Amino acid sequence: MHCLPENLRVVLVEPLGPINVGSVARLCENFGVQEICLVTPRCDVLSFEARQMALRGQVLLEKAQQFGSLLEAVADCSRVVATCGRIDHGSAIPLKSSEQSLQWLLNGIDTGPTALVFGREDRGLTNEELLIANQVLTLDISSDYCSLNLSHAVAIVLYELQRLSSPRQKVDSESLPSALANPLQLEAFLSDARDLLLDVGFLLEHTANARMVKIKSLIHRSAARPEEVALLRGVIRQIRWAINSPRS
Amino acid sequence: MHCLPENLRVVLVEPLGPINVGSVARLCENFGVQEICLVTPRCDVLSFEARQMALRGQVLLEKAQQFGSLLEAVADCSRVVATCGRIDHGSAIPLKSSEQSLQWLLNGIDTGPTALVFGREDRGLTNEELLIANQVLTLDISSDYCSLNLSHAVAIVLYELQRLSSPRQKVDSESLPSALANPLQLEAFLSDARDLLLDVGFLLEHTANARMVKIKSLIHRSAARPEEVALLRGVIRQIRWAINSPRS
Numbered sequence: 001m002h003c004l005p006e007n008l009r010v011v012l013v014e015p016l017g018p019i020n021v022g023s024v025a026r027l028c029e030n031f032g033v034q035e036i037c038l039v040t041p042r043c044d045v046l047s048f049e050a051r052q053m054a055l056r057g058q059v060l061l062e063k064a065q066q067f068g069s070l071l072e073a074v075a076d077c078s079r080v081v082a083t084c085g086r087i088d089h090g091s092a093i094p095l096k097s098s099e100q101s102l103q104w105l106l107n108g109i110d111t112g113p114t115a116l117v118f119g120r121e122d123r124g125l126t127n128e129e130l131l132i133a134n135q136v137l138t139l140d141i142s143s144d145y146c147s148l149n150l151s152h153a154v155a156i157v158l159y160e161l162q163r164l165s166s167p168r169q170k171v172d173s174e175s176l177p178s179a180l181a182n183p184l185q186l187e188a189f190l191s192d193a194r195d196l197l198l199d200v201g202f203l204l205e206h207t208a209n210a211r212m213v214k215i216k217s218l219i220h221r222s223a224a225r226p227e228e229v230a231l232l233r234g235v236i237r238q239i240r241w242a243i244n245s246p247r248s
Numbered sequence: 249m250h251c252l253p254e255n256l257r258v259v260l261v262e263p264l265g266p267i268n269v270g271s272v273a274r275l276c277e278n279f280g281v282q283e284i285c286l287v288t289p290r291c292d293v294l295s296f297e298a299r300q301m302a303l304r305g306q307v308l309l310e311k312a313q314q315f316g317s318l319l320e321a322v323a324d325c326s327r328v329v330a331t332c333g334r335i336d337h338g339s340a341i342p343l344k345s346s347e348q349s350l351q352w353l354l355n356g357i358d359t360g361p362t363a364l365v366f367g368r369e370d371r372g373l374t375n376e377e378l379l380i381a382n383q384v385l386t387l388d389i390s391s392d393y394c395s396l397n398l399s400h401a402v403a404i405v406l407y408e409l410q411r412l413s414s415p416r417q418k419v420d421s422e423s424l425p426s427a428l429a430n431p432l433q434l435e436a437f438l439s440d441a442r443d444l445l446l447d448v449g450f451l452l453e454h455t456a457n458a459r460m461v462k463i464k465s466l467i468h469r470s471a472a473r474p475e476e477v478a479l480l481r482g483v484i485r486q487i488r489w490a491i492n493s494p495r496s
Binding site for chain 2: 004019023026027029030031032053055056139140141142143145146147148149151152155156159160162163166196197199200201202211214215218219221222223224228231234235238239241242243
């Protein structure tokens with residue numbers, strides 16, 4: 001037996017069903033997850049139904065923090081893995097197997113808080129939310145009907161994470177950077193980039209989002225470090241200065 | 249993706265909760281299990297609650313056969329694996345890991361019907377029932393509170409079974425570029441970028457190489473596609489145009 005890392009956070013975005021929320025709390029208690037974060041829940045997460053399902057996970061539920069957006073809930077995280085059903089992902093966003101992305105999460109577990117993000121029962125996560133994550137995991141479900149109930153997806157992901165985190169399995173295949181740029185740093189860079197690209201006329205307001213998705217996707221895939229994001233922001237500042245300075 | 253074997257049966261012994269029964273039916277539909285057997289259920293398995301949880305698994309639920317005892321439900325099976333929480337098993341009964349017992353089940357899948365047996369929510373399976381099975385599986389749960397909800401145990405076992413039944417080398421689900429930008433395209437982009445960054449004063453001739461190495465490293469790690477490199481070159485062209493155009 002091997003406990004899951006202490007700095008792992010389970011994030012539920014806009015959960016709709018109290019039974020699901022309660023079930024997830026019980027699962028977190030089962031697997032030793034110590035923190036649940038809720039982004040704008042659409043149900044009473046402390047209702048009778050939720051508590052009834054949570055059983056010994058009630059304490060986790062009571063101390064669960066609530067946030068207004070996913071970005072706020074994962075702002076301090078060094079690695080974020082979001083989950084996604086096969087059907088509704090944007091083609092610009094690469095999907096990883098549970099083994100790939102969970103192993104990657106574990107490889108960085110000592111670099112800071114990490115988050116596993118689960119979407120709405122009815123609509124999953126938006127593409128914008130998926131792009132806040134460093135990696136997007138999809139569970140390999142064999143049938144035509146691959147829509148898992150939220151809490152069952154959580155059960156499978158936590159079990160898989162525990163399986164991979166047991167010493168026998170741990171293989172560090174990737175010599176990845178020790179610390180990735182966190183979601184806030186990336187957002188700040190992307191916001192600067194967007195402003196510049198609008199100013200120089202590369203982006204137009206009505207098509208900006210689609211093109212920025214492509215740039216976000218690139219920067220996520222590159223697994224940029226804080227100092228690299230700082231370098232890119234430096235480029236933007238300097239270009240801005242060049243545009244505004246008088247012609248020689 | 250790989251479907252579970254056709255002759256696999258999920259058996260629930262005296263299930264108490266209609267939500268659990270419905271959830272298990274949905275899971276069976278998710279994983280392509282084609283038969284559910286119920287041993288003396290203690291709830292209305294076709295109630296509104298059960299159907300609501302089953303969703304597309306309702307058909308499986310409607311055609312589920314009911315039996316008076318576990319022995320009858322698995323009488324024709326060539327291999328039977330029962331599940332058991334850590335706490336309540338008799339010491340005379342050896343426990344196997346999920347990997348051991350599920351692999352054993354799969355090895356015999358061509359020899360006849362096989363069954364996965366799950367016990368009561370409150371008391372699991374009796375020792376007598378455990379002894380009907382060829383093997384007894386226990387899920388390795390890390391915390392002090394290892395009592396899983398019934399349907400979550402089913403979710404984990406079916407996912408694990410599917411994982412083990414897939415061909416060893418899992419298909420990479422990553423929708424990564426079929427074609428990466430080739431070295432010539434990358435060089436052309438990097439050369440453009442270097443010229444621009446020299447012009448705007450971000451690079452100085454004598455330090456340019458060191459900084460460009462960092463940018464090269466980022467772009468290589470992102471595994472950029474040809475159209476993405478084209479997009480970035482478009483950005484550079486547009487910035488150049490903005491720098492050279494007269495102030496408004």
